[in-house]
Amino acid sequence: MKDSRKKVLLLLPQPHPENINPGLPLALLTAASMIDRKLFDVRIYSATPKYNYVKRIMHDLDNALCLAVGCLTGCQIRYAIDVIKKVKEINPGLPIIWGGWHASILPEQTLESEYADIVVIGQGERTTAELVERLASGKSLRGLQGIFFKDENGAIVKNEPRPFEDLNNFPPMPFDLVDVEDFVTERDGLRCIGYVSSQGCPYNCAFCADPLVYKRRWSGVNAKRVVDDFQFLAEKHNIGLFVLADQNFFIDTRRVKEMCDEMIRRKLNVKWGRVNGRSRELSKMDEAIWRAVKESGCTDIFVGAESGLQEGLDLVNKMSSTEETVKVIQLARKYGIEVAPCFIVGLPFNAYDNAKTEKQRMEIVERELNAIFDLLDKCYPIKDYLEIPIRIYTPYPGNPLFERSKQLGFKPPQRLEEWADFDMFGRNIPWLSKKIHGVAIQLQDFVFPYASDKYMLRHSRRFKPVHWIFHKTALFRWKHKFFSFPVEHRMLVLFRRARGKLSGRIS
Ligand code: B12
Ligand code: SF4
Numbered sequence: 001m002k003d004s005r006k007k008v009l010l011l012l013p014q015p016h017p018e019n020i021n022p023g024l025p026l027a028l029l030t031a032a033s034m035i036d037r038k039l040f041d042v043r044i045y046s047a048t049p050k051y052n053y054v055k056r057i058m059h060d061l062d063n064a065l066c067l068a069v070g071c072l073t074g075c076q077i078r079y080a081i082d083v084i085k086k087v088k089e090i091n092p093g094l095p096i097i098w099g100g101w102h103a104s105i106l107p108e109q110t111l112e113s114e115y116a117d118i119v120v121i122g123q124g125e126r127t128t129a130e131l132v133e134r135l136a137s138g139k140s141l142r143g144l145q146g147i148f149f150k151d152e153n154g155a156i157v158k159n160e161p162r163p164f165e166d167l168n169n170f171p172p173m174p175f176d177l178v179d180v181e182d183f184v185t186e187r188d189g190l191r192c193i194g195y196v197s198s199q200g201c202p203y204n205c206a207f208c209a210d211p212l213v214y215k216r217r218w219s220g221v222n223a224k225r226v227v228d229d230f231q232f233l234a235e236k237h238n239i240g241l242f243v244l245a246d247q248n249f250f251i252d253t254r255r256v257k258e259m260c261d262e263m264i265r266r267k268l269n270v271k272w273g274r275v276n277g278r279s280r281e282l283s284k285m286d287e288a289i290w291r292a293v294k295e296s297g298c299t300d301i302f303v304g305a306e307s308g309l310q311e312g313l314d315l316v317n318k319m320s321s322t323e324e325t326v327k328v329i330q331l332a333r334k335y336g337i338e339v340a341p342c343f344i345v346g347l348p349f350n351a352y353d354n355a356k357t358e359k360q361r362m363e364i365v366e367r368e369l370n371a372i373f374d375l376l377d378k379c380y381p382i383k384d385y386l387e388i389p390i391r392i393y394t395p396y397p398g399n400p401l402f403e404r405s406k407q408l409g410f411k412p413p414q415r416l417e418e419w420a421d422f423d424m425f426g427r428n429i430p431w432l433s434k435k436i437h438g439v440a441i442q443l444q445d446f447v448f449p450y451a452s453d454k455y456m457l458r459h460s461r462r463f464k465p466v467h468w469i470f471h472k473t474a475l476f477r478w479k480h481k482f483f484s485f486p487v488e489h490r491m492l493v494l495f496r497r498a499r500g501k502l503s504g505r506i507s
Helices: 026-031 053-059 076-090 101-105 107-111 125-137 210-214 223-237 253-265 279-284 287-295 310-315 322-334 350-354 358-379 400-407 434-451 453-459 464-480 487-503
Strands: 006-012 040-046 064-070 096-099 118-120 147-150 156-158 185-187 190-195 198-200 218-220 241-244 271-273 275-277 300-306 338-345 390-392
Touching: 006 026, 006 053, 026 040, 026 064, 026 125, 040 053, 053 076, 064 076, 064 125, 076 096, 096 101, 096 125, 101 107, 101 118, 101 210, 107 118, 107 147, 107 156, 118 125, 190 223, 198 210, 223 253, 253 287, 275 279, 279 300, 279 322, 287 322, 300 322, 322 338, 322 358, 338 358, 350 358, 358 434, 390 434, 434 453, 434 464, 434 487, 453 464, 464 487
Parallel strands: 006 040, 006 064, 064 096, 096 118, 190 241, 241 271, 275 300, 300 338, 338 390
Antiparallel strands: 118 147, 147 156, 185 190, 198 218
16 A cells, blocks of 8 residues: 655765765654654665665655755765755755754754755754644644744744753654664674764863754763663674764763663673763763773773863863873773874964964964873873874854854855855864974874774784885884875875775765
């Protein structure tokens, strides 16, 4: 019998030209979790490589109620617009909903675009469910909390925000809406998948998008439910490693302990990791919790170290100290857990106000870099780190450092379409010279990964001799802090590009 239910189409587009896989679409699964599936045929499309999402959407357009897209700031927007253009050629009247990070931060500007009719702001679960019900019944969208929309005359209507809700009020993640197998990757010989156990963060770091979207609220799924999900995915899909997408996992340490204890009690033979934490919480965490974290299978923790300078931490309002970061790195090692300290370079320090020459600007970044190097050297040799993510500061819309960046000459995009071309990797920061940018990229892409023994173990199976040369040169560069003439890094970039083209990943 023909399914008479209207289709709700939810899309997570390709995030980046060189990254065609956004992973398990956790945001869409949660946003869809409260939609009544007796009434609606919910379909999730994700840009995973096995999946021709554009073709599938075009095929599924008949009897569709709406198309809803979720995007980060940056080029993912372009991929969303490409699909919307195609959809509009076939069904120009189909309501187009935007949700997720970018649209939540800039809802009005998003709606000013011809490619958006409705924006879901912040948490998507309840709002999306109510929205599709109203669209299906033809009821007005006025009064529906948590959305902005365009009315019949194209004027933007701003409804009241929806209060942040406890995640435990929502149903469990509806994994059956996707073929989980499509999103399983391999890491360290384990079948690996993404998972998220909390939302939001109570802190207010001046560079971060979280306070804008979640207004410093935080909620965590209760420990039992997290472990139930782990167990289900382990038993049904043979998942051995969960990569946690939580913004700040260690906020409620009691929940962490309960989760770990429950995993140990059930003898779940799985690992979990890449989990984000803040130096202050982690440096103060009870040793019994550290032990439980390790025993339950935690592999690695990502710590927002951000800067090696206290002045940098104060500028970003991190509310932690460099000493606390050092302590966490040492504590994690004590418990046999890898730790990846994440840094930002090119912060818009006050000193730039008086730095008139290139030389003066270089000195500011050099000081910043040297402080990072000192912090790392204080803990253990560079080859023993698992990963040192180092990113060039990029102003995300709406937060205090974004405003500060404008004072230093940063020109933000003014339209949704322009954000699609916005570089999320710091190439548009006016106070950073090309040379410094090159050093930061070299550290991020070449020196830190290749200097690490663990990275080598993980990645050099097929290209051992080449990687060995890279390893030695990265260690040499680190030892002498010599980052000029980055020949090997250039070779690596060319090599990757060629491989990407051969495999069809890069066009
Ligand atoms: C997985 C992930 C990725 C994936 C891709 C994910 C994707 N959406 O395509 C990859 C690894 C590719 C990635 C890359 C990057 N990411 Co990222 N990423 C994440 C991460 C860890 C998890 C996203 C997620 O699934 N969350 C879980 C869901 C449940 O939460 P949620 O997204 O908030 O969704 C809720 C609502 O927002 C809403 N919602 C979300 N989507 C939709 C869609 C619809 C239709 C509706 C109705 C509602 C809705 O409902 C959901 C349930 O309440 C987040 C951090 C985080 N915890 O969210 C960062 C995060 C989204 N990433 C971020 C950044 C900065 C990046 C990078 C720039 C990092 C870098 N420098 O390398 C790159 C570049 C991306 C680009 N555009 O060029 C920022 C976003 C900043 C911004 N303004 O967009 C975040 C918030 C991290 C941070 N605090 O800085 N990322
Ligand atoms: S602690 Fe992390 S998630 Fe929270 S505001 Fe700071 S950077 Fe953002």
